[in-house]
Amino acid sequence: MYYIGIMSGTSLDGVDAVLVNFSGSSFSLIDTCYVPYDPFLQAELLGLNQSGENELHRAALSGNRLSRLYAEAVVCLLEKAKVDSGGIVAIGCHGQTIRHCPQSEYMYSIQLVNGALLAELTDITVVTDFRNRDIAANGQGAPLVPAFHQQMFSHSDVHRLIINIGGIANITSLPVKNSVSGFDCGPGNMLMDAWCLQHTGERYDQNGLWAKSGKVIDYLLKDLLSFPYFSMPPPKSTGRETFDLNWLLSYLTGKEAAQDVQSTLLQLTVQTIADSIRAYYPTARELYLCGGGAHNETLVARLQQELQDREIRKTDVLGIDADWVEACAFAWLARQSIERTPGNLPAVTGATGRRVLGAIYPA
Structure with missing residues (x-):
């Protein structure tokens, strides 16, 4: 077969x-x-x-x-x-x-x-x-993909979350008793990759090292997080039609350091994932990452810092490489x-x- x-x-x-x-x-x-x-x-x-x-x-x-x-x-x-x-x-x-x-x-x-x-x-x-x-x-x-996640990754005794961080980040909830749910949280790597390409010529920020060299711009992060999509209840999905460089540029003054914007975009991905988990899946304790973002060490470290009481690993340990x-x-x-x-x-x-x-x- x-x-x-x-x-x-x-x-x-x-x-x-x-x-x-x-x-x-x-x-x-x-x-x-x-x-x-x-x-x-x-x-x-x-x-x-x-x-x-x-x-x-x-x-x-x-x-x-x-x-x-x-x-x-x-x-x-x-x-x-x-x-x-x-x-x-x-x-x-x-x-x-x-x-x-x-x-x-x-x-x-x-x-x-x-x-x-x-x-x-x-x-x-x-x-x-x-x-x-x-x-x-x-x-x-x-x-x-949540239907596939259900078939491959569900556990009879443990509430698991599968977090795919591709261009867009999305969550699948695999509870023990209730029905499977999931939705797109918002940008995953998409904005970070576009900003990195524009300012460094590289297609992506290897391990988030460029973002790590900058600092989060608090006012910018707050403004980005105020965008209505993030507070919309699921079901919801999104893409480049909503989150592209023009969307980002509409929030910038032009005086921000490029590496600081990159750090803020990384934090936006982390924050929207963490906020979604806290809002909709507060009892889930096992988190498994897949997609390209699973290899971004800076992103994963910040996500773990946001969700200190939860175990974060890659889907590799469940049998399928991230x-x-x-x-x-x-x-x-x-x-x-x-x-x-x-x-x-x-x-x-x-x-x-x-x-x-x-x-x-x-x-």
Whole structure:
């Protein structure tokens, strides 16, 4: 029961691909592959997050380029694992989000991928477009990974929280008795990465060392935290439409030191995660991190300082490396789709009921 999961998130850094084996109720991660975006593709995808000249044509071309990159990742995986494409049931491909507008007046979410082209290039059945069926049922279409977290990480006696810190940070609550819940807290690495790239030329702040060299600007942090999204009750989800550099610049005077802004952005991620936990999950004592932010030592240290009475570890100790959890989730969501089994959790997304997610492109 081999499936491939492909994830390219709001960090816009590249493609995570995994080969997994589902056998009954068991799960194993067979192999992984990461393919980075080249600077041109990264810039084009970032530009498509806003309206621009000839954007429909540019989006179609980018979807094709992405699909060819996804196909490269599939070839990489199969060669590493020495598995033939005929042995793969399906590819679950999230695609690259360029717009996420689940609000009732819009009701759509766009992830760039040409599912037909990917199926043609790989000769493997492809499942894409996981979000819009949930949105059609009045849900947020995100986050979708909590259902996978429930299957992989739940404990019969312990209330656990899974905290994914990618471009956006989100929480999954896995209580002992009550239903699973979760939501997007706010920016994860997204603003930090953008600010770092603009001022240092580096794609991200390694271990948060640049942020650590600065100091938190108290008035700026207070102003950022006053933004209405942070006080909204769940279910809720967000993305670059809300939290981009223009949003940040609207709060700056222009006199702030760049490293101090970076330190403040890191604290914003920490504070919004910690505040969400204190507000909604005060009894949870085990916290497990995944996503790129799990490797940011400064961020993790500050989060532990905020939540001193809780144990914080990576999902590695639960059996799935922190870097690959989301890609594994979309392999699982592909299996749910192929087997015509619901993949969403209404308590998380706000949908009116459970739904089978995804559009299928047969091999």
